[in-house]
Amino acid sequence: YTDVGVLLKLNFTETEMTFEARGAKIIRGEERIDLCPLPDVFENIPADEYELLAPLSAKAFVEEDKRKMIYLEKDRFLNATEDVWNGYFFSEEPDGYFKGAHMDFSIIVPYSELAEKGEWKKSRLEKVKNYILRQLD
Known part of the structure; x- marks a missing residue:
């Protein structure tokens, strides 16, 4: 990616x-x-579309961080359970993210779970939606 x-x-x-x-x-x-050409995601996204797509984007961000950590610490994360991932994502120790920071996974992970509701499917921005979905493959 x-x-x-x-x-x-x-x-x-x-x-x-x-x-x-x-x-x-x-x-x-x-x-x-x-x-x-510019990537399909490089587009003006109106507020209503942002509200629909933001949880899906957060989900893609979380999945990308998982791929990164599997690459960096294969032994720890390759077959990690949900408890191991939660220990990483919700940690405030140096290998995790800091509470209230711009990449605070204790905020991002729960927000990403809203993607399961499927509201993003209502988005009219097909190219942007498909770009984000490709990040989940």
Whole structure:
């Protein structure tokens, strides 16, 4: 999931800052970056659509963190039980996240569970919805 992303060209003047977003794709092996179309998720998302899609996005974020931790600590997390994951996600120790911080999993994990209600299916932003769903594969 890290092979395609967004590069921001920042433009500074004495009075303002603007940016241009450009799609980027990492070409592995050759170790170069090519320009490509912006990812489907790079879209203006109205508040009502955000409310529908945010729990699904949180779920994708949690699943990505699980993949990361399985990679970093295979012995601990490869076949981890829910208790092991909860111990990690709800820990305030250094290997976990800190209470009230921007990535506080004690907030994100319960919020991600709202995706099970399926409200995200009502979203009209099909490309964005499908982009998030691909993150869950």
